[in-house]
Amino acid sequence: MKINVVGTSGSGKSTLARQLAEALSAPCFQLDQLFWRADWKGTPDDIFFAKLEEALAASPEGWVLDGNFDRTRHIKWRDVDMVVWIDYPFLLVFCQAIKRAFKRIIRQEELWPGTGNRESFRKTFLSRDSILLWSLKTWRQNRKRYFSDMVNPRYRHIQFARLNSRREAQALISKVYSIRATLQR
Numbered sequence: 200m201k202i203n204v205v206g207t208s209g210s211g212k213s214t215l216a217r218q219l220a221e222a223l224s225a226p227c228f229q230l231d232q233l234f235w236r237a238d239w240k241g242t243p244d245d246i247f248f249a250k251l252e253e254a255l256a257a258s259p260e261g262w263v264l265d266g267n268f269d270r271t272r273h274i275k276w277r278d279v280d281m282v283v284w285i286d287y288p289f290l291l292v293f294c295q296a297i298k299r300a301f302k303r304i305i306r307q308e309e310l311w312p313g314t315g316n317r318e319s320f321r322k323t324f325l326s327r328d329s330i331l332l333w334s335l336k337t338w339r340q341n342r343k344r345y346f347s348d349m350v351n352p353r354y355r356h357i358q359f360a361r362l363n364s365r366r367e368a369q370a371l372i373s374k375v376y377s378i379r380a381t382l383q384r
Contacts, residue, residue, distance in 0.1 A: 200225070200375075201255075203264045203275050205345065206285030207338045208330055209296025215285060215368055216265035222375040223261055228254045230266025230275075232311040239316055239328075248274060267341070281358045283371065284345045288363075289338050296334045300324075 200223055204216040213229060220227035233250045234242050242250070251274050255262060264275055276282070287295075303310070303318040310316045323329055349359045362368050 200261045200281065201264075201279045202262075202281045202283055203266075203279050204283045204285065205267050205341075206287070207292050207341050208334045209299060210285040210287055210292045211295060211365075211368070212265045212285060215283065215362075215372075216263045218372050219283070219375055220263040222372055223263065223379060225261040225263055226254075226258050227263045227265065229311070230264065230268045230271065234268065235311055235314055235316055237314050237316070244270065247271075251275065269344070276354065276357060279357055281360060282345075282348070282354075283360045283362065284349075285362050285368070286342060286345070287365075292338060293331070293334055296331055300330060 202216075202219055202223075204212045204219065206212050216227050216229070228251075230251070233254065234247050236242055241247075248271065251271055255264070255274070255278070264279075268275075300318055300323045302308075304320055304323060307317055310318070318330070323331060326332075345359075345361070348354055349361070360371060362371065
């Protein structure tokens with residue numbers, strides 16, 4: 200099975216993607232990890248697209264992809280079976296984003312191995328490039344976009360799962376584990 204987990208920054212895409220990948224026993228890829236280079240430099244699209252194509256082609260039997268990057272749809276949605284849209288209420292997403300930012304700042308976690316990229320108080324709370332500001336700006340437009348995608352005939356080959364709560368996310372994970380167990384019998 201091939202799944203793309205989408206949603207606003209801070210919604211829990213990476214966590215859910217890892218859990219689904221574990222349930223499927225499939226690799227998990229992060230678009231952010233494929234895109235970001237050292238010093239918060241983005242990868243040019245031709246190289247970014249090639250890296251994404253290579254990652255997905257390496258696991259033709261299935262994968263879980265975490266991330267939006269609208270410009271990658273022609274690659275990631277070409278063969279995807281399911282798009283899992285985390286559509287939690289804005290306040291929950293924003294609070295999760297703040298909590299995650301503080302954790303990362305305190306722990307000085309490197310976000311993607313080998314990049315050296317870390318969140319800082321200044322970048323997170325006092326910058327125009329703030330991930331929190333990005334969440335504020337994109338939550339509403341992401342909702343409009345994914346609502347439209349769910350009814351767009353162009354994407355009728357894709358099963359959409361819109362999750363409105365953590366309980367629904369846990370139910371999806373349980374369902375994937377059940378499907379895998381049934382298939383292994």
